Amino acid sequence: MNMKKFFVIVILFFQIYSYAQNKFLYEKPPVFSECENMDVELLQKCFDNQVFNHVFNHFKVPQEVSNENYKGDVVVLFEVDKEGNFRVIYVDATYQDLKKEAKRVFGEFPKIKPGTYNGKPTYKQYSIAIKIPLVDQSVATKDLSKDDDPNIDKELTVLENAAKKEYDSVNAKLVPFSNKEYKSQLNIPFTHSNYAKFDRSINLVGTNSHTASKPYMYEDVAPYYNFQAEIDTLAKDTQTFAGRKLWNERLVRVEGKDYWFTIDPIFDFEVGKDTKADFSSTYNNTRGINIQGGFGEKFSFYTSFFESQGRFAQYYNQYAESIKAADEAAIIPGRGIAKAFKDGGYDYPVAEAYLSYTPFKFLNLQFGHGKNFIGDGYRSLFISDVATPHPFLKLNTTFWKIKYTSTWMWLKDVRPEVKVDGAYMPKYMATHFLSWNVSKRLNVGLFESVIWNNANNRGFDINYLNPIIFFRAIEFETGQGAGNALMGMSGKYKLNDNMNIYGQFILDEFSLSDMSGGEKSWKNKYGYQLGFKYYNAFKVKNLMLQTEYNRVRPYTYSHNTVVLNYGHSNQSMAHLWGANFSEFVLIGRYHYKRWFGNAQMVLGTRGYDFNDGTDNYSYGEDIYRNYNERPYDTGIKVGQGNKTNTFFFNLQAGYVINPATNLKIFTDVTYRDFNPEAQTLNTISSNTLWFNIGIRTDLFNWYFDL
Numbered sequence: 261m262n263m264k265k266f267f268v269i270v271i272l273f274f275q276i277y278s279y280a281q282n283k284f285l286y287e288k289p290p291v292f293s294e295c296e297n298m299d300v301e302l303l304q305k306c307f308d309n310q311v312f313n314h315v316f317n318h319f320k321v322p323q324e325v326s327n328e329n330y331k332g333d334v335v336v337l338f339e340v341d342k343e344g345n346f347r348v349i350y351v352d353a354t355y356q357d358l359k360k361e362a363k364r365v366f367g368e369f370p371k372i373k374p375g376t377y378n379g380k381p382t383y384k385q386y387s388i389a390i391k392i393p394l395v396d397q398s399v400a401t402k403d404l405s406k407d408d409d410p411n412i413d414k415e416l417t418v419l420e421n422a423a424k425k426e427y428d429s430v431n432a433k434l435v436p437f438s439n440k441e442y443k444s445q446l447n448i449p450f451t452h453s454n455y456a457k458f459d460r461s462i463n464l465v466g467t468n469s470h471t472a473s474k475p476y477m478y479e480d481v482a483p484y485y486n487f488q489a490e491i492d493t494l495a496k497d498t499q500t501f502a503g504r505k506l507w508n509e510r511l512v513r514v515e516g517k518d519y520w521f522t523i524d525p526i527f528d529f530e531v532g533k534d535t536k537a538d539f540s541s542t543y544n545n546t547r548g549i550n551i552q553g554g555f556g557e558k559f560s561f562y563t564s565f566f567e568s569q570g571r572f573a574q575y576y577n578q579y580a581e582s583i584k585a586a587d588e589a590a591i592i593p594g595r596g597i598a599k600a601f602k603d604g605g606y607d608y609p610v611a612e613a614y615l616s617y618t619p620f621k622f623l624n625l626q627f628g629h630g631k632n633f634i635g636d637g638y639r640s641l642f643i644s645d646v647a648t649p650h651p652f653l654k655l656n657t658t659f660w661k662i663k664y665t666s667t668w669m670w671l672k673d674v675r676p677e678v679k680v681d682g683a684y685m686p687k688y689m690a691t692h693f694l695s696w697n698v699s700k701r702l703n704v705g706l707f708e709s710v711i712w713n714n715a716n717n718r719g720f721d722i723n724y725l726n727p728i729i730f731f732r733a734i735e736f737e738t739g740q741g742a743g744n745a746l747m748g749m750s751g752k753y754k755l756n757d758n759m760n761i762y763g764q765f766i767l768d769e770f771s772l773s774d775m776s777g778g779e780k781s782w783k784n785k786y787g788y789q790l791g792f793k794y795y796n797a798f799k800v801k802n803l804m805l806q807t808e809y810n811r812v813r814p815y816t817y818s819h820n821t822v823v824l825n826y827g828h829s830n831q832s833m834a835h836l837w838g839a840n841f842s843e844f845v846l847i848g849r850y851h852y853k854r855w856f857g858n859a860q861m862v863l864g865t866r867g868y869d870f871n872d873g874t875d876n877y878s879y880g881e882d883i884y885r886n887y888n889e890r891p892y893d894t895g896i897k898v899g900q901g902n903k904t905n906t907f908f909f910n911l912q913a914g915y916v917i918n919p920a921t922n923l924k925i926f927t928d929v930t931y932r933d934f935n936p937e938a939q940t941l942n943t944i945s946s947n948t949l950w951f952n953i954g955i956r957t958d959l960f961n962w963y964f965d966l
Contacts, residue, residue, distance in 0.1 A: 664760040690710055905935045
């Protein structure tokens with residue numbers, strides 16, 4: 261049994277076992293005084309009846325509603341807390357007066373015995389649909405096994421009678437959809453523009469949040485940001501089914517007592533023009549499906565599949581082809597391997613999925629196929645989401661002022677020269693990230709990672725499975741050529757509620773004697789990041805400004821055993837520029853109701869290899885090259901080699917069609933100037949002006965600032 265199957269079996273076993281135990285043995289609903297003498301199996305029905313009776317006897321339909329002969333439902337999501345008090349969470353109704361009346365009626369419920377879990381008081385959430393005009397929705401509370409029940413076939417056993425009602429009971433147990441997604445263990449789709457909407461809320465001075473390890477789960481952000489309230493403020497007043505699905509809701513929404521799921525289509529239809537390209541237009545045509553849901557309160561799942569064809573700006577197409585896998589047309593950065601499609605286009609399917617399980621309060625486990633990110637900035641020097649999706653197992657442990665994230669990843673080297681028996685070479689990565697809130701303003705993070713391959717049929721090395729161990733020590737034990745270990749440190753300081761500074765430092769290899777010698781040794785392989793965020797900038801609500809500087813010395817992330825580089829599918833697992841660069845980033849993001857605008861500028865200097873037949877040395881930008889191919893050992897500086905200046909600017913504006921699915925229509929313009937000192941096969945001087953318009957379900961970051 262290989263390691264991946266082992267993890268799946270373990271996770272599913274604990275999920276099923278825990279669910280069975282919790283569901284059938286340890287839960288009791290809240291109890292009204294009228295229900296105290298009921299059998300345990302009838303307590304829930306008695307609770308339901310008492311709620312319906314109270315509503316029927318106390319709800320007063322507003323005169324305006326009666327005058328208009330309105331017929332419909334008032335959907336109420338409410339909670340009975342640990343003390344037995346009723347609390348309204350959400351009300352959905354056509355009339356504001358109906359909402360107010362529902363809140364008044366539920367405010368008059370008496371205090372009752374709270375629900376229990378494993379014998380301990382716990383909160384319980386419910387939803388009901390109050391019929392307008394009012395009807396008595398309560399039903400008789402009795403044991404269906406009694407002989408006087410007219411629905412019982414006396415020729416069948418009790419079990420057989422119950423079995424004949426099983427199918428109908430599934431629909432009977434459906435409840436109004438309550439958007440449990442917003443408090444679940446599902447990941448919030450990671451896009452920088454989407455996260456900017458709640459970034460201030462989780463970075464207020466005094467919060468105990470941990471903001472570096474992404475994507476966040478909804479339950480992580482829910483204590484600081486009310487997703488449901490924000491969705492409600494954006495809701496359009498439409499009562500038709502088509503209108504609700506287009507503007508406000510997910511396409512398919514199903515919820516029962518202990519489960520829920522949604523199904524949505526995925527679109528990304530774009531058309532544009534690169535004014536300097538030798539083809540007529542750019543386009544992207546993506547169709548897909550997204551399915552997500554939950555079982556109980558501890559288990560969530562997500563899957564999405566994209567089928568895409570596209571042709572992009574010429575510089576982007578050239579880069580995609582320069583990193584192509586063996587015998588393929590290209591690799592679309594961040595997406596995956598592509599085949600040729602029609603006239604200069606690419607066909608690239610992508611699938612992402614994961615299971616998320618929280619066995620107890622402090623621990624969440626995720627196993628899936630996707631991407632992760634560590635950092636507070638636009639870029640990350642630790643782990644970024646710029647590469648192709650890959651299998652991963654992640655453990656998040658949160659307690660006190662600590663969050664500890666361990667991630668194991670299955671990667672591939674897809675270069676032709678490392679193929680083994682026609683297959684891509686596998687390699688593995690493990691990372692640890694410790695986030696500590698030192699004070700209400702200061703956060704410090706410690707990071708380490710290691711990459712190893714399948715040398716000597718080593719496979720997934722059990723030595724790196726331990727979530728609390730130092731990778732550098734294991735690397736020494738197993739031999740230097742057995743792994744490539746990196747270390748890093750991060751920090752963030754909240755100047756006030758609207759301003760914070762952040763940074764990262766990554767260390768690949770370091771020689772103190774060489775650094776103190778002042779000769780700029782190649783051994784000093786490190787990089788750093790400094791950034792600043794300004795929320796509600798200049799007192800403009802919902803305007804976020806961000807500036808960031810990144811600098812990485814030559815040969816960082818590379819290795820003398822080339823398959824041990826810090827990459828996957830010919831892409832970097834950290835900064836998409838690899839190494840040997842300095843970069844300045846300026847970003848502005850603004851949203852007003854459903855409208856949004858983003859502006860981004862990147863200025864950078866990189867040092868490429870020449871590879872012209874005369875000078876074939878490695879100057880430290882290409883992390884896939886052996887660092888022993890360098891031209892010299894000292895005098896190493898950022899930008900050495902084929903020095904290239906880059907200017908990138910993008911301006912985007914759009915409108916969110918459906919905030920539940922993040923479907924948006926947008927238009928943008930991109931300007932890129934790429935100016936190397938010497939023209940080579942992979943460093944071609946270009947000046948790009950790219951116009952684009954599209955409609956897109958925005959679920960992931962897409963980086964065009966190559």
